[in-house]
Amino acid sequence: MSISRRAGRRGPRRFTRRDLAVLGVLLGIPILLDVFIVWGPTLASIALSFTSWDGIGDIRWVGTQNYENLFTNYPQFWPAARHNLLWLAFLGLVATPFGLLLAVLIDRGVRFSRFYQSTLYMPVVLSLAVVGFIAQLIFSRDQGALNAILGDTEKPTDWLGDPDLNIWMILLAAAWRHTGYVMILYLAGLKAVDASLKEAAAIDGASEAQTFFRVVFPTLRPVNVIVGVITVIEALRAFDIVYAVNKGRNGLELLSVLVTDNIIGEASRIGFGSAIAVVLLLVSMGFVVTYLVQEIRGEKNR
């Protein structure tokens, strides 16, 4: 990081020696932290994914063997990848639009809007682990609330135990939290929309739906981008909730669970776990880079 000292309007020396020391320390520490905690380990993960390291012995280079194993003879991999994509699709196509709908309805200034808002985003403050436990109260087979409502005591459905069903129940629980989050972001965005735009559209005879889709929605672009990024990140990071329910087994496999299992499990397969992490990284990087490109453009236009 070089600090420009060219002679500007403010005189030849912008920073004194003391200023440079302050900058050096207070920028240095966070940069070091960021490198040590975030970027260094990211690069290390990529490097380790080409080794067969167990965390103790020698680090042995094995080329792409981990990846070959991962794709061809690790039975949990493809179900986990599918679940992550399903998670992304569900949050993106169901929970996010639902959050937008709620935001639009509340933003129209209905009565009790404050009550609705508070209730709808209350789940956002809960940890996903707690959401996982609450899900068990509702979906458990013998005493769960859902089976009590449905009244099928003869042949109760095992909502969380049935590997064909449980991912959907967990998605509902995850969406419970995600919807509120999305709604807050859109509410903030909608409040920032210039009211005269809507008035102008109304004067031109646009219907409410037309006004929303043609006028309001396009101005929400920055919020859309943030919501998109959050949706993707949440879907790829998903971990707590399935881990709280059944440690991510029996139909609830996720890539993040496989990484964790491989490193803190009994067999510490660091190299193999890293390969799974790199797959996760590659998928998220696609989205993150798109987002950053847009940010940098915005930055330059400031």
Place this chain on the structure above:
Amino acid sequence: MTLDTAPAPAAAPAAAAPPRKRVLRPGRLGVHAFLMAVSLAFLAPLLLAVYASLRPYDETSEHGYFSLPKKLSFDYYQQAFSDSGMMKYFINTLIIAVPGVLLTLFFASFVAFAVSRLRMRGSIVLLMLFTAGNLLPQQVIVTPLYVLFNRIPLPYWMSDSMTMFDSFWAVIAVQVGFQIGFCVFVLANFMRTLPQEILEAAIVDGASVWTQYWRITLPLCRPALAALGTLQFTWMYNDFLWALVFISDGDKLPITSALNNLRGQFFTDYNLLAAGSVIVALPTLIVFLLLQRHFIAGLTLGSTKG
């Protein structure tokens, strides 16, 4: 981007349309019915958890959760506190989250200040370095950190495991390192909205970089810092993964991760589990209800610019 994005007081919508006579049209009624139904559906799981936690296990196992209570008591709460020592886990959480939040805000605000207020070359690169870092999935960095922390020795007075692994230091370091990114992004955006003139006047008066940051910029950022502090506290409180991976001694776990460990004790007693969940959820719910404005402002600070 302003802090006004927090929800307007309930009076605002009513005040906006006083001249027209309020007629309850069917459309409006439909909206209310819909919103009310959704709200109740959102509240129901929490209410159910509270209800279940107040009833003895035998009763619900015999009659199900949807039955009228014969007996309500706080027995499970008492049990959760006395048998499993939840107080200890709360303290662990505070040991991690309080320094975590303060350090994150301090470092992030300085970086944000440098990036947005000082004319430095490379500030975009710096901003991107931090922002992008926060977007990576945690599992990507977890493995090397696990290995690294196992190899960093600490003196006994800092960690009884003699390494960074299995100590609070590891979790604090990761929380700070990871969350700085988000805070830098939000605070840099916020600081850009502050008037440049104040800073320029100070520079003319010969204010040092530290003075410009600590005495001039930071006080103006108080609302943003309050919002971020609230948000960060709930995030660090809710963290599950870091402590699960970096702490192996069950007695050192923070409350959210400890709940998972306690489940062994809870076996099939879902009512005790419900009480545990309510206990864990209560602090964030209280923070939310008291500091709602800050909390929401924190979430939306970074999202609406301009």
